[in-house]
Amino acid sequence: MDEKDSRILLVYTGGTIGSVKDVEAGGLVPIDFSEIHRHVPELEQPGRSIESASFEPPIDSSNMGPEHWRLLAQIIRDHYEDFDGFVVLHGTDTLAYTASALSFMLEGLRKPIILTGSQLPIGLPRTDGRENLLAAVEIAAASRFGEPIVQEVAVYFGSSLFRGNRTHKASAESMQAIISPNFQSLAEAGVDIIYNDAQMFRDTTEEFGLFDTLDSDVAWLPLFPGQPANLIRRITEWPELKGLVLSTFGSGNAPSNSALKAALSEAHDRGVVMVNVSQCGHGSVHPERYATAHLLRDCGVIPGGDMTTEAALTKLMVSLGKGWRGEAMRAAMLGNMRGELTRFSSLVS
Ligand code: ASP
Numbered sequence: 001m002d003e004k005d006s007r008i009l010l011v012y013t014g015g016t017i018g019s020v021k022d023v024e025a026g027g028l029v030p031i032d033f034s035e036i037h038r039h040v041p042e043l044e045q046p047g048r049s050i051e052s053a054s055f056e057p058p059i060d061s062s063n064m065g066p067e068h069w070r071l072l073a074q075i076i077r078d079h080y081e082d083f084d085g086f087v088v089l090h091g092t093d094t095l096a097y098t099a100s101a102l103s104f105m106l107e108g109l110r111k112p113i114i115l116t117g118s119q120l121p122i123g124l125p126r127t128d129g130r131e132n133l134l135a136a137v138e139i140a141a142a143s144r145f146g147e148p149i150v151q152e153v154a155v156y157f158g159s160s161l162f163r164g165n166r167t168h169k170a171s172a173e174s175m176q177a178i179i180s181p182n183f184q185s186l187a188e189a190g191v192d193i194i195y196n197d198a199q200m201f202r203d204t205t206e207e208f209g210l211f212d213t214l215d216s217d218v219a220w221l222p223l224f225p226g227q228p229a230n231l232i233r234r235i236t237e238w239p240e241l242k243g244l245v246l247s248t249f250g251s252g253n254a255p256s257n258s259a260l261k262a263a264l265s266e267a268h269d270r271g272v273v274m275v276n277v278s279q280c281g282h283g284s285v286h287p288e289r290y291a292t293a294h295l296l297r298d299c300g301v302i303p304g305g306d307m308t309t310e311a312a313l314t315k316l317m318v319s320l321g322k323g324w325r326g327e328a329m330r331a332a333m334l335g336n337m338r339g340e341l342t343r344f345s346s347l348v349s
Contacts, residue, residue, distance in 0.1 A: 006048045006084040006141040010036065011075055013068070013098075014058030015091025017116070017133065020123025028121055030058045039122055042134055048141050051083075061091025061098070061117075066214045066317065069101040076106065076113060077210040085112040085140030085148060089133065092117040092169055092177050095155065099164030101314040103153040103338040105212055108205035112140045112150035115164060116157060119175055128175045132156060135189050142193070152201045152338070154186055161187035163201060165311040165340040170281070181282040182306040182342065201339035215242060215320035220313060222247035222279055229259035236267040243273045243316040245309060246296070252276050252285025252303060253292035264299035273320070273329050277304040277312045284342065302333045305341040315340060 012018045012033040019028040020039070033054035037043055043050055053075060059068065076086055090098055099115050106113065116136040118129030136156040142149045153164035158176035166183040187195045217240040221232065236244065244267065248254050264274065276285050276296050284306035287293045297303075304312045319332045336343060 004047075006143070007082065008048060008050045008085050008087060008137055008140050009079050009083040010050055010052040010087045010089065010137070011072065012036070012052065012054040012058060012089045013061070013064070013072060013091070014055055015061050015089065015093075015117050016121050017089050017091075017118040017129040018058060019121040021121065031123070033058070040130055040133060042130075043137065048137075050137065059091075061094040064091075064094045064098055066101070066216050069098055069105065069214070070212045072098070073102055073105045073210050073212055076102075080111065080208060083111070084143070085114070087133070087136045087140050088113065088115045090115050090117050092119065092157075094169075095178065096164075096167040096169055096308065096310040097314060099153055099155050099167055100308070100311045100340070101214070101317070103163075103165040103340070104315050104318040105210060105214070106153065106208075107203065107211060108208040109153070109203050110148065110151050110208065112142075112148050113153045113164075114140045114150070114161070115153070115155045119173075119177055128158065132158075135159075135193065138193065139187065142195075149195050149197075150186065150200065152203070156189075159189045160185040161189070161193075163199075163339055165314075165338055166308065168281070168308050168310060181308070182284070183339075203338065211318065211322065213321040214314075214317040216317050217241060218243035218245065218313060218316050218320070220245045220247065220309065223249065223254055225255070227255075229257075229263070232260060232263050236263045236272070241267065241272050242320050243275070245275050245277060245304070245312045245316065246301060247279040247309060248276050248285065248296065249292075250278065250280060251283065251289050251293070252278055252287050252296065253290050254296050256292055256295055261295050261299060264296070264301065268300035271325065273316065273325070273333070274299070274301040275304040275307075275312050275316060275333055276301045277307055277309055302330055304333065305343070307341045311340040
């Protein structure tokens with residue numbers, strides 16, 4: 001290997017992308033990932049070397065949780081110095097949660113961590129996995145003036161590269177299954193891969209490090225018309241509850257009802273951190289826009305701006321794990337930790 005060859009570590013966690021149809025077994029089975037080069041010979045390119053690692057056993061991403069994010073982040077941390085970039089192959093179902101969690105757990109990143117997956121198995125003729133994998137590897141190996149172009153956790157899917165903590169799975173059918181509803185793509189792959197340099201995130205933390213003490217005593221409460229007050233109380237009175245993401249209407253509105261107000265105020269007084277995100281796929285919460293948002297503000301609910309639910313939940317887990325409470329927690333949730341939100345002037349109080 002030439003000294004300047006880029007070294008990429010491929011980590012297979014599980015999911016459709018790493019499976020083939022097995023006629024005898026009568027369904028999809030995971031490939032032996034150490035043989036990925038046999039399935040995708042185009043991975044071999046001059047100027048780069050690829051090594052692989054795999055979760056044992058690989059898991060469907062519906063089974064992913066903080067302990068797997070920790071394992072994945074530890075693999076990256078342990079190999080950080082030895083590789084120029086990392087490609088993580090992941091099921092699409094919870095890919096946006098893993099990408100969001102990793103973005104908050106890894107600090108001072110100076111190298112690309114590119115997650116990808118596919119809708120069709122890599123072993124099928126019409127697979128999208130081959131293109132997703134090859135482009136993700138190319139992006140992970142891309143540098144300019146000796147510096148990696150991407151230095152953050154990102155997701156490559158269906159010709160676009162997105163910031164990881166801005167992603168959301170929007171389709172169980174389309175080859176453009178993963179979207180970034182509130183933030184432009186970091187790159188687009190056509191004949192060339194065109195990087196959108198102005199969109200890239202650069203972490204100012206000097207030292208690379210891993211924070212992996214997540215606290216998952218959190219809940220997610222989508223509001224809906226006619227929601228029984230007892231249901232809300234069941235959640236806000238869960239004794240372990242430390243953090244709550246509320247999915248509200250439109251630009252951050254909630255029903256003006258005294259039962260909701262009482263439940264949220266009591267939770268706030270008990271120290272539960274509450275964050276407001278919109279249940280619209282696109283846009284931001286604006287807590288001053290409608291009177292129906294004032295109730296939440298008055299109960300101490302923190303506006304989550306244009307964060308995805310995935311980002312809000314995982315940022316909360318990390319922030320609770322750091323032990324932040326009160327004003328420190330409010331500042332963390334309103335602040336931009338890893339490019340996960342757009343700072344609207346109406347949110348900065
Ligand atoms: N259920 C699968 C998973 O998320 C679907 C996929 O791989 O895309 O692991």
